[in-house]
Amino acid sequence: MEEPYKPEPGKLLKDIYVPSDLKKLKPEQLQQVCDELREFIIDMVSVHGGHFGASLGVIELTVALHYTYNTPDDKIIWDVGHQAYGHKILTGRREEFHTNRKYQGLSGFPKRSESEYDTFGVGHSSTSISAGLGMAIARDLDKSDKKVVSVIGDGAMTGGMAFEALNNAGALESDMLVVLNDNNMSIDPNVGALKEYLAEITTSKTFNKMRDEIYDLLGHFKSAGDKMRKVASKLERAMTAAITPGALFQALGFKYYGPVDGHNVDALRRHLEDLRTVSGPKLLHIVTVKGKGFAPAEREQTKWHAQSSPFDKITGQPLSASQRSTSQPPKYQDVFGDALVELAEENEDIVAITPAMPSGSSLWPMMNRFPNRAFDVGIAEQHAVTFAAGLATQGKKAFAALYSTFLQRGYDQVIHDVAVQNLPVVFCIDRAGLVGADGPTHHGLYDISYLRALPNMVVSSPMNEQELRDMLYAASKYNNAAWAVRYPRGRSTGMDVRKEFRDVELGKGRIIADGEKVAILSFGPIGNYVLDARTELQKEGITPGHFDMRFAKPLDTELIDHVLSNYDKIITIEDGTKLGGFGSAVAEYVAEQGVAVPVKIMGVPDRIVEHGTQRQLHDEVGIGPDGIIDEVKKAMGVLVE
Template structure:
C-alpha cells in the first residue's frame, strides 16, 4: 500500500517550497510531517521517537535559514527524518535504512542538505564551528547551526567544541534540544543542571516581566543592545545559576523555549540569525511528541521496529519453538549471574544500558552497574580506576564506539596491565545502521596492543565461558570479548559456566585437504557450509580459534602441517584482522599454503539487513561454500561428472 503525505507536505520538495507558505500554515505542515513519519516508520521501521520530537524545530530551521547555503548539522542524525523529507527525499523516504535506499543518518553523498555525515554523538558543534570559521575566512555571510541533544552534551567533545567556540569569533548557533533522553534516560550532573534551568520559574518569570516592562518605557535610542545585554546578565546572576556554564564559555545563552511552538521557534530563530558570534538556544522538546505511546515510553519507542500505528502493537515474529536469545541479553543475564556470586564484579556502560542489556544488572544492583553517560573515554578509564582497587569491571561499549576510547585502552588499561574486561557489543556488520555503526575494525586495533587478550565466541555458551574466565582472579591481563548484534544459535543457552584456557581454540571437525579457521559467530556459517559441500565429496576440517590474541599456535602448527588449503572467516575487516594474523603465523613459521581470507572487504560497507550485507561481503554460508568449491574445483568437477 502506497503511503501518501498530506496535501501541504505533498507540495514541499525543497525548503524553497516551504518558505512560500505563510507562517500560519506551518502548524499544518508540522502535523502532516509528524503523521507521515508515523505512517512510514510503522510500516518500514527505523528510528522513531527522536524525529517526532523535533518536527517543529526542523520545520522552523528550514523556514528561517537559507539551507543548504546556510549549514545545518545534526548531531547523531537519527532525529533527522523530518529534515530528509523536507529536503527532496520525501518520495524515497520509505526506502530509509533499506539495502540500496536512503541512509538512516545524514550523509554528504546523499544530499547537499546533509552538510556533515554523522551517526555518532557529540560531533555537531565541532563541525559547525569549523564551517563557521571557514565562512568568516572566506568573507561569506553563511550561517552555521548545530542541533545537539542534551544526551550528546555529556560527551567531552561537545565541551571541547564549546570551549573553542567561545574564543573563535565565529558566527555559530548551537541549538540544545533538551528532552532529558538519549536512548535511555540521561544521567549525570549536566542533566541536573539543565533541569535547574528549565524549572527556574523565578528566573524565567522575572526575565519576561522585565522585558515586558522595558517595552513600555520611553527609554529611547540611548538604551543600547549592550545595556540590554548587561541587564539580562544581571537578572540571571541575581536569581539563577542557569546561564553560568555556557556564558562562562563566552557563548550567549537564550531560552529555554517551547520546542513545539512553531511560531515562537520561527520568531526566535529569525532574531538569532541576526545576532553575530557564538550563541546557544535552549529548546525543550518531548521525545516521541504526537504519538502518545512513544511519549510515555521513550526508550521502548526509540526504534521499535514495525508496529500498528492505531493500536501501538509492536509486531514480533511468532515461532512454534524456542528461539536463540540476542548476544546482548546473554551478556546481561550472565554478568548478573556472576555478580551475585562475586561481589567484586562491576558493570560500566556509556549511555547504552538497554542496548547492551546491562540494565538487567542495573535494576538489581544499581550501585554496581553504572551508566556514565555518552563518555566512552571516561568509561574505560573509570573502569581502570576501579580495577586498581581489585574490582573486576566489565566495560560494555559498542565496537564502533570503542574507537573513541582507543587512547584510554592503550594508556590507562594495557600499559598498566589492569584486568578490565572490554565487552565489544555489535562487533562486525550491524545491518541497517550502516557504516558509522559497523564494528569492522576492532580486531586489528585491539590485536596490535601488547598485554591484551582478544577473543570472540562462536555461540552463547562460549560467550558465557569467556566472561567467566575473564572475571577469575587468575586472569591478570585486560580481556577483550567481541560479539555481534542479533541472535545467537542456542535456544537452550544457560549452560554451566566453565573456565576456558586462554589462547586455545576448538577443533570442531577433522577433515582432508582443506581447513576452515573461524573466529566468532561466523563459525556457524562455516559449519553450515561444510555440511553443504559434503555432497561434492569434500571433507572440510573446522577449527574455532576463539582467540585472535594469543593465537593457539599448537593448533595452527597442526593445521599448516596437515592442510595446504586454508580458509579464514571473520566478522571484521580483512586488513590487519584475524586472517592477517594467520598469514603472519604461517610466514613466521615457514609454512606454505593457499590461504583465502573471508571477512569485511577494504571498503566502506553501506546499510542493509545483516543477511544482505553478509552476502555482499561474501562470508555468509553461500560465500564460504563458493570459496570451498573454488579451492577444491577439481574435486567438485569430478563429483559433478559422476
C-alpha cells in the same frame, strides 16, 4: 514485484519537496505542516521500521529551522542523526523515504554524499558543535555571510567533545548558533550532573519570569538603536548570570537564550529569526518530548527509540507475528547481561560500566540487581574506559560494556590507561561486525585489528551463546591482562545452554570437524555460516576441516600447527576488516614458520560498507555461506560458476 507502501503526504506536505517550497507558506500554516510531517513519519515507520522517538521530538524545530534559514547555503548540522527524519523529508527525499535504512536505500542518518542539505555525516554523537565551528571559521575566512546552526540533543551534550567545542567556540567568537534539544533522553534516560543542571533551568519559575520580561524588553528596544540594545543585552547577561545555571554557557562565551517550548513552532520561528541578527556564539535551549505526538512513544521513550517491526500506528501494538513469538533465541546482548548478573552474584568485586547504553548493552539486569555496582556514565566512552581502569587499580573486576563502534572513541584510553598499565579490565564488545541497517557509522569492523595491536590484551570471540557465557566466566577470573570479548548484534543460535559455567583455556580453540585438504579457521559467530556451508559442501563430497579458533590473541599456535601438518590450504573467516585482523594474525604466524601453505583471508574488504540487513551485507562482501562455499571450491580446484 509488489510496490512498497508509501503513505500519502498531507495537503501541505505533498507540495513541499525542498525548503524553498516550505518558505512559500505563511507562518500560520507551519503548525499544519508539523502535524502532517509527524503523521507521515508515524505512517512510514509503522510499516518500514526505523528510528522513531527522536525525530518526532524535533518536528517543530526542523520546520522552523528550514523556514528561517536559507538551506543548503546556511548550514544545519544534526547531532545524533536519528533526529533528522523530518529534515530528510523536507529536503528532497520524501518520495524515496520508504527506502530508509533498507539495502541500497536512503541512510538512516545524514550523509554528505546523499544530499547537499546533509552538511555533515552524523551517526555518533557530540560532534555537531565541533563541525559547526569548523564551518563557521571557514565561512569567516571566505568572508561569506552563511549562517551555521548546530542542533545537539538526545543526550549528546553529555559527551565531553561537545564541551571541548563549546570552550573553543566561545573563545573564537565566531558567529554560530547551537540549539540544545533538551529532552532528558539519549536512548535511555540521561544521567549525571548536567541532567540536573538543565532541569534546574527549566523548572526555575523566577528565572523563567525574568527571562520572559528581559526578552520582551529586547524586542521593544529593536527600534531604539544599537546602543540601547547593547544596554539591554548587558542587562540580560547580568541577570542571567545571577539567577540561572545558564551561566555555565555564558561562562563558556555563549549568549544563552531559553528555555523555550520546542513544540511551539511559531515561537521557535520568532526566536530563530531574532537570533539570526545576533552576532557571535549563541545557544538556544529548547525543551522537547521524545516521541511527541505518538502516545505510546511518549510513555515508553526507551522502547520507542527505534522500531524494527511493523506496528499499529494508533495503538502501537506490534503487527509482526515474529515480534509476538516467545520461542526466538535470546539476543547475544541478553545472554551477556544475564551471565554478568550470575557472575556478580558469586563475585562481589565485579562492577559494570556502560556509556549511555544500559538497554542496548543489556546492563539493566545488573543495574537493577546491583545498583551500587553498575554505572551508566553518559555518552562518554573515554571516561568509561578510564573509570573502569581506576576501578581495576583498586581490585575491582570492571566489565565495560560498549558497542564496537563506540569503543573506538575511547581507544587512546584503552592504550594508555589500560594496556600500558596492564589493568585487567574486561571489554564486552557488543555489535561487533556488520550491524545491518545502522550502516557504516555503526559497523563494528575494526576492534580485532585495533585491539590485537596492543600488548597486555586478550582478544576473543565466542561462536555461540554457550561459549560467550564461558568466556565471560574465564575473563572474570583472569588478572594478567585486559580481556576483550566480542559478539554481534542479533540473536544467538538457540542452542541448549547449560546453567553452570566452565573455564575456557586462554588462547585455545577447538576442532569442530576434521576434513581434507582445506581447513577453515573461523573466529566468532561467523563460524555458524561455516557449519551451513560445510553441510552443503558435503553433499558434493567436499569435506573441509573446520576449526573454531576463539582467540585472535593469543593464537592457538598448536592448533594451527596441526592444521599446517594435515592440510594443503587455509581459509580464515571473520566478521571484521581483513586488514590486520584475525586472518592477518594467522598469516603472520604461518609466514614465520616458513611453511608453504597458502592462507586465504575472508573478511570485510578495505572499503566503506553501506547499510542493509546483516545477511545482505555478509553476502555482499562474500562472507555468507555462499561465499564460503565458493572459496572452498576454488581452494579445491573445483570450477565455480
